[in-house]
Amino acid sequence: MIPRRAALAALLAAPAIANAQAGYPNRSIRVIVPFAAGGGTDVSARIWAQRMSEVVGQPVVIDNRGGGGGNIGAEAFTRTPPDGYTILLTSNGPLTVNRYLYRDMNHDPLRDLMPIGLVFRIEQLLVVHPTLPANSVAEFIAMAKARPGQLNYGSAGAGSSLHLAAELFKLRAGVNVTHVPYRGGGPAMADLISGNIQAMFDSMPSSLPQVRAGTVRPLAMCGAKRHALLPQLPTMEEAGLPNCVAGTWIAIFAPIGAPPSIANRFGELSRQALAEPTLKEALARAGADAESSTPEELTTIMVRETALWGEVVREAGITAS
Template sequence: MRTSRTFTRRLSLQAIAAASMAALGVMTAPAVRAQTQTRGDFPNKPISIVVPFSAGGTTDILARIMSQGLTAELGQPIVVDNKPGAGGNIGAALAAKAPADGYTLFMGTVGTHAINQALYKKLPYDPVQDFVPLTRVATVPNLLVSHPNQPFKSVKELIAYAKANPGKVAYGSPGAGASPHVSGELFRSMTGTDLMHVPYKGSAPAMTDLLGNQIAIMFDNLPSAIQHVRSGKLRPIAITTAKRSPELPDVPTIAEAGVPGYEATSWFGLWVPAKTPVDVQTKLYAAIVKVLKDPVVAKKITDQGGNVAIDSQEDFARFIAAESRKWGKVVKDSGAEM
């Protein structure tokens, strides 16, 4: 009986000690072994890529290209999860609150991580504190396009028409804070035109209205607009970047078409929630870089009018900080605010 009581007391003391260590954040040896085995097997279940815009837009297109490559590389299904709304803020907030275990990736943009913090008075996430940057995936120009029935065919004609009809030229965007929105605001402020911004829950619904001539123009990401230009359903007016696009070599830049100094580039990257274990980050980063270096994947991105971009995690963090300063100034100077 004494031996039984001693054994029971010993078990109780061990349980109390384990509970105390857990409360202090100290893992017992079995817990360490369990976590090591779990991480060592990573990934052992499907991974999701949260896309903060609707299906069919550039962010979604790039996420699906990456999901195919990562599925083959990591040996687990990579599922694209579209969570559109509020200029990407809804999807970003959901990704920020996801478990930090490597099973949730976030396909973010210049909007979600460099523009929205300046544009919105309050964000449901912190783009710096709530995420760990992995790498950029691609950079793309924005393309100023119009419906063919609109009465202007060039930048100068658009400016003249907009000034003669203030507030009547509507431009659509994937949402407030997305790079097409800020590209439009930059154009408006630099040309002194009174354009009307119409935000949508993603590029696809905005494009639907442009194709139906419900809005006049868009500064859309090239990958989601180029198919409609090639089919003749949209009229290309100008490219937002400093140089012309190899995909549309006859289309001038906005700067050379009448607005000197104008330049805007969209970029897209992958993040994980803050506190994701470093070894998991390292494995994901290596897989992403390997996929981006695959010539087949690179061609898919360039065929869409984009360019592959690969950074170290440190360089990506520095790049984001610089872009935040740049676009914060543009937002402030334009007077845009949500």
């Protein structure tokens, strides 16, 4: 069911939308990113937006609306005119996890957003301090089971994607490893390098320089397949732990009430841009992997991961902080 406020907005905007459909787009497009400027998602979003401006033939402008774990920007987006000239670009955290973390969340991503498609993905991996006598996932699990609660891992904070990846690992492996939350992934990595914590799940852009420098040891990728930048590193499934896939994916949405023809057109243009080697290479340099999808494929992913992370949040007793 379309929310009352969205239905009213669509009714009021109908004449303007009808005129806008002819020759879309004929003016600049605003892309709301519900995170602060300068972060990994924002940097990659700007690379994508720059190329989209060229493909679309109109400026595609990033509008950062950070705060509330991504909720503030998303809720502002649900109040925008559904004319196709405001797009939301956000990650799987606000889309599939926040409903379990924030009691005051005033929108439902599965109900209040119109999926357009995936844009890119940022993979995660498990890394440990190089002095830890564990050279594989199996050895790390064996050590954790032999020393329940004594090993610890860092994260970017309670409810962060890095925290959730680790808690998924704990559930699948059946181990007790102590969580040490930090105010961001950078401080957690610094403490891992110094040996104050033994392990962490981290994003590829952050961990790759440390892996190459030998200051941390990688054990496995958390994606569904090996990564081109670390082809020798097995996936969790290859390392003996199935159903342990975690990472950050980013997608774009139109407001509910937007004409499907406009949303589909923007999706087609985005998929066209993401298929270009130059954009793929630019995103890869920023640590992201171009990945597109249809609206239907994105909806399936959202439904599946909403159920998955609900299980993880409940089992781990995670709350936002």
